[in-house]
Amino acid sequence: MSMPRQPEPGQGPEPPPERAFEEVAEAVRTDPLDSLSVLGASWKWALGSALVTLIAGILILVWPNETLHVLAILIGLYLLVAGVFRFVSAFSRGEHGERWPTLLAAVVFVVAGVLCLRGPQQTITFLALLVGVVWLVSGMLGACRAVVNKDLPHRGFTFAIALLGVVAGIVVLCLPIESAVALTRLLGLWLLLLGVAELVGAFAIRSALRRA
Template sequence: MSAPERPVPPEPADDPFGGSSAARGGPAADPLDRLGALGSSWKWVLGSSLATLVFGILMLVWPDKTLHLVAVLIGLYLLVAGVFRFVAAFAGSHEAGERAAGLLAAVVYVVAGVLCLRGPQLTITVLALVIGMVWLASGMLGAYAAVANRALPHRGLAFALALLGIVAGIVVLCLPIESAVALTRLLGLWLILLGLAEAAAAFALRSALRH
C-alpha cells in the first residue's frame, strides 16, 4: 500500500513588479512605508546634500552669469530640493502635523521652482525675494518639525540646519542685490554651506542608526 501523497504547498504569487510578494515582506507592503524607509535613510539625506553642493558650485563657477541662467539654475535647484523634501516628509513615525509641515515645505520649493523656470523675465529683486522667502519658510517649518519630533536621532543638528536656512533667507532678503553675478555668488556660497551642513546631518544620522 503506497503512502498518501503530500499536498504540495502553492508557490507564492508573482508580484507585477518582479519577484514574489513573500520575498519583499508580503502583500502588506505600503508605498507610503517605502517612501518612509527611503526618507529615513542617511543616504537619502546625503543625496540631498550632494545635490545642494552641485548647484552651489555651478552658481559659483559658471562663466556666463546671465539673469536667464540664474533663473534656470535656481528653478532646477528648487525642484530637486522639493523632491528630496517630499520624500523626507514621510520618514520615521511623524505625527500628522509634522508630516504636513514637511509636505508644505516641499510644495513651497516646487511651486517656487516652477515660477523661476516659467518666468525668465524675472528681475534680480524678484529672484532674490523668491529664494529668500523659500529658505525662510522652509527653515521655519524645519525648526517646527525638529522641536515637535522628540524621537529624531539628530534633533539638535536638524534644528541647527533649519536655523541656518532661516538665516540664509533673511540675508538674501535684506542684502541689496543689483546684479546676476552678485546673486549667484551669494546663493552659491549659501548653497555650499547648506550642503555641507546637510552632509554632516547625514553622517550623524548614519551614526545614530548604527547605535
C-alpha cells in the same frame, strides 16, 4: 469506497501558513507608502539631498557672469530637485502630524522652482525675493518640527540646519542685490554652507543607524 477529492482545475494546494505569512510581509514591503518611508529615512537619501545642494552651489559659483536667464534655470532646477527630496523625506516621519512641516516645505520648493522656470522675464529682485522666502519658510518649518518633536533624532543638529536656512533667507531678503553676479555669489555661498551642513547631517544619520 470514496475517492480522495481532487483539487479543481486551476487551483493548487493551499500554501502553508509560513508561505502565506511571507506573501503578506512581501505585500507590506512593496506598499508605496512603506517604500517611501524606508527611502526617506535612509542616510543615503539625506546624502543625495546634500549633494544636490552642494552641486547647485558649485555650478552657480563657477558661472558668475552668465545671464539672468541661466541663473534662473539653475535655481529653478535646484528647487525642484530639492523639493522632491523633501517630499520623500516627509514619509519617514512616524506620525502624520510630524509630516506636514516637511510636506509643506516640499510644496514651497516645487512651486518656487516652477516660478523660476516659467520664462525669461525674471528680474534680480524677483529671484532674490523668491529664494529668500523659500529658505525663510522652509527654515522656520524645520525649526518648528525640531522644537515640537522631542523624539526627533539629532534634534539639535536639525534645528541648527533649520536656523541656518532662516538666516540665509533673511540675508538674501535684506541685502540690496543689484546685479546677477552679486546674486550668484551670495546664493552660491549660502548653498555651499547649507550643503556642507546637510552633508554632516547625513553622516550623523548613518552613525545613528549603525548604533541602532
